[in-house]
Amino acid sequence: xxxRRAILAGGIVLALFLMQxxxxxxxxxxxxxxxxxxxxxxxCLTYSVYNPWPEDSSVQIELPENLKNLLTSQEAETKxxxxxxxxxxxxPVKFCFKVPRVYARDCLxxxxxxxxxxxxxxxxxxxxxSVKSVPGNAEMSGSGGSATxxxxxxxxxxxxxxKPHGRDFSLVYISLAVIAAIVIVVIxxxxxxxxxxERKKEKLEHLKEEMKRLKGKK
Amino acid sequence: xxxxxxxxxxxxxILLFSIAMLVIGNLKLTGNAISTVSNVTITSYLSIAxxxxxxxxxxxxxxxxxPALNISASHNYDGGSSASTMNISVSSDSNVDVxxxxxxxxxxxxxxxxxxxxxxxxxSNSTSTSSTVPGIAxxxxxxxxxxxxxxxxxxxxxxxxxxxLNIPAAQATGTYNNSISFNxxxxxxxxxx
Numbered sequence: 001x002x003x004r005r006a007i008l009a010g011g012i013v014l015a016l017f018l019m020q021x022x023x024x025x026x027x028x029x030x031x032x033x034x035x036x037x038x039x040x041x042x043x044c045l046t047y048s049v050y051n052p053w054p055e056d057s058s059v060q061i062e063l064p065e066n067l068k069n070l071l072t073s074q075e076a077e078t079k080x081x082x083x084x085x086x087x088x089x090x091x092p093v094k095f096c097f098k099v100p101r102v103y104a105r106d107c108l109x110x111x112x113x114x115x116x117x118x119x120x121x122x123x124x125x126x127x128x129x130s131v132k133s134v135p136g137n138a139e140m141s142g143s144g145g146s147a148t149x150x151x152x153x154x155x156x157x158x159x160x161x162x163k164p165h166g167r168d169f170s171l172v173y174i175s176l177a178v179i180a181a182i183v184i185v186v187i188x189x190x191x192x193x194x195x196x197x198e199r200k201k202e203k204l205e206h207l208k209e210e211m212k213r214l215k216g217k218k
Numbered sequence: 219x220x221x222x223x224x225x226x227x228x229x230x231x232i233l234l235f236s237i238a239m240l241v242i243g244n245l246k247l248t249g250n251a252i253s254t255v256s257n258v259t260i261t262s263y264l265s266i267a268x269x270x271x272x273x274x275x276x277x278x279x280x281x282x283x284x285p286a287l288n289i290s291a292s293h294n295y296d297g298g299s300s301a302s303t304m305n306i307s308v309s310s311d312s313n314v315d316v317x318x319x320x321x322x323x324x325x326x327x328x329x330x331x332x333x334x335x336x337x338x339x340x341x342s343n344s345t346s347t348s349s350t351v352p353g354i355a356x357x358x359x360x361x362x363x364x365x366x367x368x369x370x371x372x373x374x375x376x377x378x379x380x381x382x383l384n385i386p387a388a389q390a391t392g393t394y395n396n397s398i399s400f401n402x403x404x405x406x407x408x409x410x411x
Contacts (some may be wrong), residue, residue: 027265052311053267064411087263087311128403128411144393145277150268150400153411170243177236180229187222
């Protein structure tokens with residue numbers, strides 16, 4: 001009986017000790033630090049998050065501070081990471097952003113019919129992607145002081161790819177095709193909207209005129 | 219041939235030409251090659267957690283007499299043998315050692331927008347803790363940009379913190395708050411984010 005009590009007390013002390021030394025945590029796992037991304041396109045990257053600690057945690061991926069103004073970030077997804085999730089079972093979290101146009105293009109009309117020569121040096125952005133632990137309640141209780149929050153970060157290097165290409169006339173061809181198709185549809189519609197008898201009558205009239213013209217020539 | 223038939227012929231030709239040009243423009247000629255793949259993936263991972271007393275916030279309690287110098291945060295000395303109970307642990311399920319960065323979001327401010335300058339809030343850190351470590355003699359002021367606090371914290375160990383606050387003599391009454399962030403990054407990864 002006494003031994004059982006001692007084990008129970010020891011267990012409680014151990015649990016209290018563990019609670020004291022660690023709580024909800026945040027972890028990040030990454031396999032790539034450099035990414036090739038296309039100039040002016042939407043890009044999504046995936047990092048994995050894990051939580052080997054004894055409490056569930058909510059995490060959110062954020063772009064590096066120095067790149068927030070350059071890259072248009074889409075709404076960051078908040079992910080609940082269950083307690084005791086080891087790095088081997090890390091959960092992938094995707095975050096997306098739009099890469100700005102950084103290389104010069106020569107366009108004929110506004111942003112259309114452009115060519116790109118890619119004579120500039122490759123643009124590279126460096127920073128740290130943060131996986132932030134989202135606090136359940138940011139408000140502090142009691143008297144004044146400082147609320148605390150934490151994050152882990154992984155290095156990020158974005159190499160912006162410039163794809164050289166000649167002038168792109170696709171828009172012109174698409175416009176031409178659309179106009180031609182509209183004109184053909186209108187002509188066919190006008191031609192076939194009348195009843196067949198009326199169309200034949202018109203054809204007859206046309207032939208009669210043709211005959212008259214031919215007779216006149218003779 | 220009637221005029222409308224001529225028009226259909228002309229615009230039909232334009233339509234076909236445009237479609238042909240679009241198709242040609244999108245065609246990409248590729249060659250064939252025989253190859254095999256050589257592949258290696260290098261993975262890094264790290265995880266940190268705050269102790270419950272640090273997660274609760276850095277609390278300085280009530281102050282009746284001003285000026286007040288080096289007011290201790292309530293968990294600075296409340297551990298066994300007067301150790302600090304505010305720490306950040308690096309999980310043993312990490313494969314890199316960790317540098318810890320620290321910053322405050324702003325000055326401490328009350329509801330009436332009076333402020334206590336961030337330079338008055340100081341901290342000290344160490345990879346061990348006792349009644350004297352982390353020591354007040356090593357304290358440095360918080361800043362609003364990340365700076366490295368604990369460096370090269372080994373996986374499976376903790377970085378311990380203590381915080382102090384100075385309040386000037388003419389400080390307006392009120393409850394002052396701000397927010398302090400910690401960021402863990404792989405050791406050797408360069409400057410704080």
